[in-house]
Amino acid sequence: MSNAHRLTCLDCGQLNRVATDRPALGAKCGTCGAALLSPKVATLDPAIHDKASRNDELPLLVDYWAPWCGPCRMMAPEFAKAAAQLAGKARFAKINTEDHPALSQRLGIRGIPLLILWQNGREVARLPGARPADQIAGFVLQNTQPAAARG
Numbered sequence: 686m687s688n689a690h691r692l693t694c695l696d697c698g699q700l701n702r703v704a705t706d707r708p709a710l711g712a713k714c715g716t717c718g719a720a721l722l723s724p725k726v727a728t729l730d731p732a733i734h735d736k737a738s739r740n741d742e743l744p745l746l747v748d749y750w751a752p753w754c755g756p757c758r759m760m761a762p763e764f765a766k767a768a769a770q771l772a773g774k775a776r777f778a779k780i781n782t783e784d785h786p787a788l789s790q791r792l793g794i795r796g797i798p799l800l801i802l803w804q805n806g807r808e809v810a811r812l813p814g815a816r817p818a819d820q821i822a823g824f825v826l827q828n829t830q831p832a833a834a835r836g
Contacts, residue, residue: 693737694719695727695778700740710773724772726765729780731788737778738803744775744829745803746821749794751783756815757798764800766818767825775825802828 689702694714701721703712712721722743729737729747737745748764750757761779768777782789782797792801800812802825810828812821 690742691740692721692743692776693733693741694721695723695729695733695737695776698733698736700736722773722776724769725777726768727776727778729778731780731785734778734780734788737776738808739806741776741803742805744809744825746775746777746825747801747803748777748779749782749789749792749799749801750779750797751781753783754797760798760815763816763818764821767821770818770822771825775829800824804829 688705690705692701692703692712693699694701694717696719697714697717699714699716701712701715703721710722713719714721726748734747738747748760750761752758764777764779771777780788782794796813798813798815800816800821802809802811810824812824816824
């Protein structure tokens with residue numbers, strides 16, 4: 686399948702290929718059956734985070750947050766709204782930096798909330814601070830390229 690996107694299942698971590706000529710929103714993981722392009726925000730662990738950020742061709746926006754962070758909690762509904770707005774164009778996930786401090790240290794995260802946009806195996810851009818849904822969606826659209834246009 687040459688016209689396919691690589692997508693990591695954010696539930697089980699399995700790498701999947703999704704044909705570009707089929708409706709992507711209905712794509713399911715070949716291993717666990719979870720939706721690959723859910724309009725909901727996924728919760729990641731470090732292993733799935735690393736696999737998805739390394740392999741996925743579709744943009745992945747990750748919210749690095751902690752439960753004690755007021756601005757993080759305030760932004761959560763806005764992040765969910767942006768995820769619904771961009772369903773099928775990007776995937777949204779979050780990871781708790783308090784539970785996974787080694788990941789925060791490795792990525793050089795100095796403050797939260799922090800959004801990091803990943804695509805084609807690399808970090809594309811960072812957006813610090815709590816933001817409304819429109820700014821989050823705009824950040825993703827401004828900083829991404831179509832998954833088929835690798836470069």
